[in-house]
Amino acid sequence: xxxxxxxxxxxxxxxxxxxxxxxxxxxxxxxxxxxxxxxxxxxxxxxxxxxxxxxxxxxxxxxxxxxxxxxxxxxxxxxxxxxxxxxxxxxxxxxxxxxxxxxxxxxxxxxxxxxxxxxxxxxxxxxxxxxxxxxxxxxxxxxxxxxxxxxxxxxxxxxxxxxxxxxxxxxxxxxxxxxxxxxxxxxxxxxxxxxxxxxxxxxxxxxxxxxxxxxxxxxxxxxxxxxxxxxxxxxxxxxxxxxxxxxxxxxxxxxxxxxxxxxxxxxxxxxxxxxxxxxxxxxxxxxxxxxxxxxxxxxxxxxxxxxxxxxxxxxxxxxxxxxxxxxxxxxxxxxxxxxxxxxxxxxxxxxxxxxxxxxxxxxxxxxxxx
Amino acid sequence: xxxxxxxxxxxxxxxxxxxxxxxxxxxxxxxxxxxxxxxxxxxxxxxxxxxxxxxxxxxxxxxxxxxxxxxxxxxxxxxxxxxxxxxxxxxxxxxxxxxxxxxxxxxxxxxxxxxxxxxxxxxxxxxxxxxxxxxxxxxxxxxxxxxxxxxxxxxxxxxxxxxxxxxxxxxxxxxxxxxxxxxxxxxxxxxxxxxxxxxxxxxxxxxxxxxxxxxxxxxxxxxxxxxxxxxxxxxxxxxxxxxxxx
Numbered sequence: 184x185x186x187x188x189x190x191x192x193x194x195x196x197x198x199x200x201x202x203x204x205x206x207x208x209x210x211x212x213x214x215x216x217x218x219x220x221x222x223x224x225x226x227x228x229x230x231x232x233x234x235x236x237x238x239x240x241x242x243x244x245x246x247x248x249x250x251x252x253x254x255x256x257x258x259x260x261x262x263x264x265x266x267x268x269x270x271x272x273x274x275x276x277x278x279x280x281x282x283x284x285x286x287x288x289x290x291x292x293x294x295x296x297x298x299x300x301x302x303x304x305x306x307x308x309x310x311x312x313x314x315x316x317x318x319x320x321x322x323x324x325x326x327x328x329x330x331x332x333x334x335x336x337x338x339x340x341x342x343x344x345x346x347x348x349x350x351x352x353x354x355x356x357x358x359x360x361x362x363x364x365x366x367x368x369x370x371x372x373x374x375x376x377x378x379x380x381x382x383x384x385x386x387x388x389x390x391x392x393x394x395x396x397x398x399x400x401x402x403x404x405x406x407x408x409x410x411x412x413x414x415x416x417x418x419x420x421x422x423x424x425x426x427x428x429x430x431x432x433x434x435x436x437x438x439x440x441x442x443x444x445x446x447x448x449x450x451x452x453x454x455x456x457x458x459x460x461x462x463x464x465x466x467x468x469x470x471x472x473x474x475x476x477x478x479x480x481x482x483x484x485x486x487x488x489x490x491x492x493x494x495x496x497x498x499x500x501x502x503x504x505x506x507x508x509x510x511x512x513x514x515x516x517x518x519x520x521x522x523x524x525x526x527x528x529x530x531x532x533x534x535x536x537x538x539x540x541x542x543x544x545x546x547x548x549x550x551x552x553x
Numbered sequence: 554x555x556x557x558x559x560x561x562x563x564x565x566x567x568x569x570x571x572x573x574x575x576x577x578x579x580x581x582x583x584x585x586x587x588x589x590x591x592x593x594x595x596x597x598x599x600x601x602x603x604x605x606x607x608x609x610x611x612x613x614x615x616x617x618x619x620x621x622x623x624x625x626x627x628x629x630x631x632x633x634x635x636x637x638x639x640x641x642x643x644x645x646x647x648x649x650x651x652x653x654x655x656x657x658x659x660x661x662x663x664x665x666x667x668x669x670x671x672x673x674x675x676x677x678x679x680x681x682x683x684x685x686x687x688x689x690x691x692x693x694x695x696x697x698x699x700x701x702x703x704x705x706x707x708x709x710x711x712x713x714x715x716x717x718x719x720x721x722x723x724x725x726x727x728x729x730x731x732x733x734x735x736x737x738x739x740x741x742x743x744x745x746x747x748x749x750x751x752x753x754x755x756x757x758x759x760x761x762x763x764x765x766x767x768x769x770x771x772x773x774x775x776x777x778x779x780x781x782x783x784x785x786x787x788x789x790x791x792x793x794x795x796x797x798x799x
Contacts (some may be wrong), residue, residue, distance in 0.1 A: 191656030195645065202644050387638025392704075394604050394634040395657045396626060 188397065192405030198380065200409060210375060210410075214367040214417045215424065221359040222429050230257060232316055234281040235273050237264040240289040248327050252283065257319045274306045281305045281316045283324075283455075299328045349518050356429035361513040362486035364421045365506045369480050372414045372448055374472035376407050377453035381468040384459075399548055407452050414448045434520030443516060443526065446533050447509040453540035454505065460547035480506040508532045555618055556795030557582045557709050557740035558603065563612035565598050572598040574763040576612070580742060580756070582708075585678060585735045588744040589783075591791060595763040596744040600713050603742070604634050617709055628783060630658070633702035633710035637717065639694060643687035647678055647697055650686060658705035668704060676700045676730070691725030698732060703739075710734070712743040716750065728753045749798040752781040759790055 253260040287301035305313035383389040425431035484506035512529035558580040565573040614621035
């Protein structure tokens with residue numbers, strides 16, 4: 184009999200979801216769109232940035248250097264400047280993002296003093312782009328000078344070679360696919376469950392359910408089960424799209440990945456339930472989810488902004504953000520291909536958080552019932 | 554036979570505010586019992602305590618022979634409740650609503666189907682059985698809420714202001730249905746602030762500020778207070794009742 188009640192409840196819940204176009208869009212279409220948008224918008228590599236050159240040496244060698252930069256694919260040569268005064272102008276007009284200044288007697292100094300006399304000036308109104316461009320340009324100049332010495336066989340230079348482990352091609356999918364997954368799971372599970380539970384309160388149907396022989400936990404579990412199903416579908420779709428569209432390899436154990444994901448789904452659900460016990464209307468639940476879940480997920484989880492660069496206070500704050508731990512575990516498993524022992528602390532933290540949220544919800548839910 | 558509902562010295566306080574002040578009454582089986590009073594008189598608080606949605610501060614409650622403190626589960630299984638708020642799923646059809654609520658009361662399969670068909674028959678809902686509730690007029694939605702509260706054939710139903718927002722014709726129809734239900738042996742406890750509806754009840758209890766001001770059959774109350782209608786009686790009791798009684 185209890186089984187009949189339950190399946191009945193779940194069928195009803197699915198009907199709510201599938202009959203409301205907006206809900207359906209949020210839970211099934213938006214994840215795909217979000218992944219695609221993030222995928223094509225957030226790209227850490229820059230191609231064809233305009234640059235100009237102020238060349239005080241202007242000999243065969245420096246021309247070769249400019250040619251090298253122009254043919255790298257990262258830069259697009261806009262022309263030579265005549266004086267330093269023009270630098271500001273090209274930045275202000277937006278004609279160039281970077282200016283390479285080649286000092287006096289570049290070739291001579293390189294030969295005699297082992298010193299590459301150049302300077303890179305960037306338009307740092309967009310600091311990220313500026314620093315990436317500067318490092319690209321320096322990299323090209325460095326390899327150019329190294330080659331110069333290499334061919335003349337004069338001196339052994341210190342040559343630093345950097346390797347980007349786990350993401351040799353600097354594929355930005357490594358960053359946004361796990362990040363989007365966290366964002367979407369938060370949205371679908373925490374926000375949608377909190378809204379769907381408060382909707383029953385707002386509509387007055389919750390009272391009817393509470394008067395019925397159903398136990399409160401049965402009501403809550405019945406309401407969240409469909410969202411668990413949808414959340415899993417989303418996880419699979421995102422991993423699949425990451426693999427096919429964005430070439431993100433899945434290096435770790437698939438079962439471990441699913442295990443950690445389900446832990447996070449339960450964690451997000453318990454948060455959603457907690458929010459629903461604190462709010463009496465859908466609008467409030469939505470608002471709380473936005474501010475308590477969405478913003479921290481985007482800002483403090485390490486999804487977009489590196490936690491290491493944050494002020495200490497925000498770093499501590501990020502410790503209590505559930506998405507931070509999931510994101511870290513996700514990256515370790517998906518990208519580094521590590522096993523359970525490397526994500527054990529993340530798993531333990533998430534387990535503890537889940538327990539706390541569930542305990543709080545039970546306490547709150549009882550208070551509501553008196 | 555015991556009464557369907559027994560209430561003794563029921564009190565509910567919210568902080569220093571006494572919402573329900575020493576209520577004592579009983580409702581016989583198959584009776585239509587009206588709980589009357591202005592907004593804020595304590596009707597809804599009382600009905601919520603009887604249904605187990607709110608715990609009393611003190612006092613005794615027994616519903617269908619079960620004690621509210623020790624046997625809340627048994628009470629839940631033997632009551633139907635229709636709340637003040639509209640309380641059906643508006644994105645589900647009439648048929649789906651009936652089946653869903655039947656389901657949570659443990660009906661299923663053939664039994665549930667038969668009972669749902671019975672209700673459709675009884676409440677003449679054939680024409681819009683498969684219509685979504687949101688597109689029906691208020692009067693009909695209230696009738697469907699009533700039908701839904703009867704899905705598990707409870708011996709007692711609680712109706713909290715079931716006719717608020719319904720036009721006079723709709724209210725008339727609604728009360729006819731209540732009489733029909735009562736004539737089949739179901740006990741009905743109904744709250745209302747439409748005094749004309751009090752005439753339809755077997756027994757009424759008038760609440761003012763959480764206290765009982767009058768209790769008895771409508772005809773008897775009118776004659777003892779020397780008034781023409783229940784409306785007059787109510788105005789008398791709530792405005793300057795104390796002066797006249799003493």
